[in-house]
Amino acid sequence: MKKITIEDIKKLREKTNAGLMEVKKALQKAEGDFEKAIKWLREKGLANAAKKSDRVAAEGAIFILNKENKVVILELNSETDFVAVNKLFIDFGNKISQYIINTDFKEKSLEEFRKTIFDGEKIDEKIASLTTKLGEKISLRRFDLFDVENYQFSTYLHVNKKIGVIVIAKNVEKDLLKDIAMQIAAMNPEYLSLKDVPNDKKEEEYKIARKDLKDTLKGKPENIQEKIISGKVNKVLSDLILEEQTFVKDNSKKIKQLLSKNAKLISFIRYEVGEGIEKKIENFKDEVMKQIKNKE
Known part of the structure; x- marks a missing residue:
């Protein structure tokens, strides 16, 4: 068996980012063979990651990258905010975003993407390897890639990387488009315009409004009732529709009133970390202790 030296351990740590004791054990198991040691570490990492697979990863960060005529938005999740600001986590999110743009994975599903070879x-x-290194479940939840060759676009990434926005348009003044991206981040619209709202959504809001206004509608003519209900439904929907929203920087105007005759908003997407994921509630002390144990 080859004698394992400090230099061997150092070299393998630099190559794999694994812990000191794990590297030493891997070299011992592989009898000093570097390739076998790397394989052992990889297999051990997959096994450890599998144990963490049932954990909830609802924290993390949003990544946005644009290059030439493409722009990508991606959500990478972790279990805690501590890991979400770790350099390894951030570097991985940036590298994956770059890879998506370079390989044009626009038409691929997330499952297909996860099976592709990267580096x-x-x-x-x-x-799985990153999960082992950071001691938490890491999850690539979603991404969207846009070809913006014939369009304008603007992006917004909140300072804490928890909310990200891409808005695509034509003939919209640059600073205004930037403001609209921030509007989307702040006001979280669901639809671009009234025509984008599904009929079943309109019908649902109509039923809710009629029920809520039951006492107000009593004794009023049918045409007046319809006006009252429509007014309430329009108010609810206007908060969900970007073009109908009140501009946050000037509440005397709606977004659509800011657009010139030839200007048009084409589409938008908004990511918020963990939205729709049921989070496990932990207090701050427990979260800190968890991080300490993971580093031991």
Whole structure:
């Protein structure tokens, strides 16, 4: 068996980012063979990641990257905010975003994407390895890639990387488009325009309004009732529709009133970290202790 030196351990740590004791054990198991040691660490990482797979990863960060005529938005999740600001986590999110743009994965599903080879390994294996290194479940939740060759676009990424926005348009003044991206981040619209609202959503809001206004509608003519109900429904929907929203920087105007005759908003997307994921509630002390244990 080859004698394992400090230099061997140092070299393998630099190559894998694994812990000191794990590296030493891997070299011992592999009898000093570097390739076998790396394979052992990788397999151990996959096993450890599998144990963490049932955990809830509802924290994390949003990544936005644009290059030439493409722009990508991506959500990478972790279990805690501590890991979400870790350099390894941030670097991985940036590298994956770059990879998506370079390989044009616009038409691929997330499942297909996870199975692709990135830097010598499947992306799923990369995520498993990162899970082991950081001691928390890491999850690539979603991404969207846009080709903006014939359009304008603006992006907004909140300072804490928890909310990200891409808005695509034509003939909209640059600063205004930037303001609209911030509007989307702050006001969280669901639809671009009234025509984008599904009929079942309109019908649902109509039923809710009629029920809520039951006492107000009593004794009033049918045409007056319809006006009252429509007014309430329009108010509710206007908060959900970007073009109908009141501009946050000037509440005397709606977004659509800011657009010139030839200007048009084409589409938008808004990501918020963890939205729709049921989070496990932990107090701050427990979260800190969890981080300490993960580092031991």
